[in-house]
Amino acid sequence: MSASDQDTPAATSEAEATGMTPRQARRLRMAAASVLLVAMAAVLVIRLASRTSVLVVGVYGLAMILCGVVIELSRNGRTRLGTWLLVAGLAAALVFDWLILP
Numbered sequence: 140m141s142a143s144d145q146d147t148p149a150a151t152s153e154a155e156a157t158g159m160t161p162r163q164a165r166r167l168r169m170a171a172a173s174v175l176l177v178a179m180a181a182v183l184v185i186r187l188a189s190r191t192s193v194l195v196v197g198v199y200g201l202a203m204i205l206c207g208v209v210i211e212l213s214r215n216g217r218t219r220l221g222t223w224l225l226v227a228g229l230a231a232a233l234v235f236d237w238l239i240l241p
Contacts, residue, residue, distance in 0.1 A: 161216070168213040168221050175229060176206035186236075194239070202232040 159167070183199035205228040212221035 161218070164218045165213045165216065168218045168225075169210050172206045172209040172213065172221070172225055175225070176203055176210075179203045179206060179229075179232075198232055198235045202229060205229070205232075 179199055179202045183196070183203070186195045186199065205224065209221040209225045212218070212224070
């Protein structure tokens with residue numbers, strides 16, 4: 140096969156069909172961060188109903204801010220960075236909730 144045979148429309152359409160486009164990836168990350176933002180708000184309300192603490196508000200407030208930052212990063216095309224920040228930040232929030240918060 141020569142290089143010109145590999146560049147046929149059928150070969151490129153198969154390669155494109157297997158992955159997501161950058162626009163689809165951005166929209167997926169934005170949707171995931173939005174859903175997690177609402178989930179963090181719901182958990183914050185539940186936690187505040189059971190115990191009132193500034194530390195609880197701080198941890199979940201920072202997690203909600205992080206979700207907003209990820210949405211903005213995804214809008215600007217930084218989806219991989221946003222994904223890593225989202226995973227690391229929400230994991231840290233859950234660890235703080237489990238280990239540190241009374």
